[in-house]
Amino acid sequence: MWSGGPAYASVHKVHLQILAQATPGTLIKTWLLQDKATACLGVLGEVKAWHLASRFLKGRGVWMVSRPLRNRLFYNALLKHQARLVLLDGLGVARALLPALRDLPQVRVVVVFHGSTRLDRKDVNLFRQFAPEQLTLCAVSQTLASSIEATMGLAVVPLRCMLDPQAFKQQLLSREQARQVLGTGARHQQVFGAIGRLVESKGFDTLIKAFAQSLQTRPDQLLLIIGEGPARTALEATVSALGLQDKVLLPGHMANVASLYRAFDWVVIPSQAEGLGLVVQESVIAGIPVLASNLTVFHEQLGDAGYYIPVDDVAAWTKAIDMTASLVTEEVASSQYAALDPQSAWQRFRLACADELSVVQ
Known part of the structure; x- marks a missing residue:
């Protein structure tokens, strides 16, 4: 996740609903890249705050020189934590983590889009560098999935997120x-x-x-x-x-x-x-x-x-x-x-998490 706190409350709710479908006993770790505000994350699994600056994460302008360091930082961390599946919430987090995950083909990656976003050619090219069996793109609704799919020309799975x-x-x-x-x-x-x-x-x-x-x-x-x-x-x-x-x-x-x-x-x-x-x-x-x-x-x-x-x-x-x-x-x-x-929509959402995200495996 990019950050914690009230500004990301809706993202956190969906994040938790997805993770809640994991098999009981599954080790879950949530990373907050930018700060330590964890109020919206509840008590599901371990939460780690990275305290990284936005300019370092984005690696733009003069900070482009920091990208190799950023990629190596996340690569080593993912290896250390023996990640098997990585759930990336939103485009900003995907931009920061995917370059490191390119060199970890054994790790399954799921990117979840929570809202409309500005995708450019570099983003599409980044997604295309992954094999379909490693990377799944998802969206929280059919409407959003169709919109992003039309923009990128890549398959986007509609989760149709639902509360319990x-x-x-x-x-x-x-x-x-x-x-x-x-x-x-x-x-x-x-x-x-x-x-x-x-x-x-x-x-x-x-x-x-x-x-x-x-x-x-x-x-x-x-x-x-x-x-x-x-x-x-x-x-x-x-x-x-x-x-x-x-x-x-x-x-x-x-x-x-x-x-x-x-x-x-x-x-x-x-x-x-x-x-x-x-x-x-x-x-x-x-x-x-x-x-x-x-x-x-x-x-x-x-x-x-x-x-x-x-x-x-x-x-x-x-x-x-x-x-x-x-x-x-x-x-x-x-x-x-x-x-x-709601009850039927909740059951369909749970099945989507299992079938498309493999979070129960």
């Missing part, structure tokens, strides 16, 4: 407990929740503006955007400019957010792009209906049961938020649960 629904349900708080944790109380008729890193691509600015318009006709609503990131200052400025300080709350990163979904009446996902969108799965498993951007990857999961809104369209999002007042949330939640079919 039973394990996820066990951590959920009740509606009353979750609202108590969030401090929302019972003073709002509807509470909308949005969860994700505070970055432009999550579309939260559009959501805030749409919510402001919806409040003009339905003032007893509350929006919580849970997460942290570089867009916080800009989002807070938007909230302030629109006078929404008591209506739109940004409580920051919350380590226990997965337990809080039942505090919401609706979960809203205004993303501009997603490789998978774990929030969709978490919401539906929790029994909370979803409004989501009109992205192919969300159609892949919810089909005809989804409510899809054009990306970055404030007017359309306002209309969608208003529309929720006329819907029976329990019926929408039930329909979306049936469409996602």
Whole structure:
């Protein structure tokens, strides 16, 4: 993995779900290349922090001279740890580790793409240097797999990653407990929740503006955007400019957010792009209906049961938020649960891990 901490929370969740399919007793070691933040990694196996500088890992510009040292460092470490299968999360990690793995043909390599990425000719050439029996390219959804496959001209296996629904349900708080944790109380008729890193691509600015318009006709609503990131200052400025300080709350990163979904009446996902969108799965498993951007990857999961809104369209999002007042949330939640079919999707994901990644061998 590239790093730890909240910014990589979704990657860590998928990483752990894959590793959890290993045969009991399998020795698992996770490497964090850049820093020591391990909060999102749980207790599955051993975690090693490398504390390597980004410029050293990327080996660009004047740091190109460091590439042989980087390659030798990882080559020796992989030999020392007697690696049999290496799971590389994302393109950055693949760029750093694959040059060392070229000289270790006995090690099986799996690269997992978690989101859209900028692939150049050097990346494709690097992947082509490996025999198919040594290297497998995977993506967390069919949508992402098809996109990367079209770009590279190489086969990409769609894992269709899925959370374990039973394990996820066990951590959920009740509606009353979750609202108590969030401090929302019972003073709002509807509470909308949005969860994700505070970055432009999550579309939260559009959501805030749409919510402001919806409040003009339905003032007893509350929006919580849970997460942290570089867009916080800009989002807070938007909230302030629109006078929404008591209506739109940004409580920051919350380590226990997965337990809080039942505090919401609706979960809203205004993303501009997603490789998978774990929030969709978490919401539906929790029994909370979803409004989501009109992205192919969300159609892949919810089909005809989804409510899809054009990306970055404030007017359309306002209309969608208003529309929720006329819907029976329990019926929408039930329909979306049936469409996602979490238990069957979880079993298919487990089989994909076994068949394509060989992590159970």
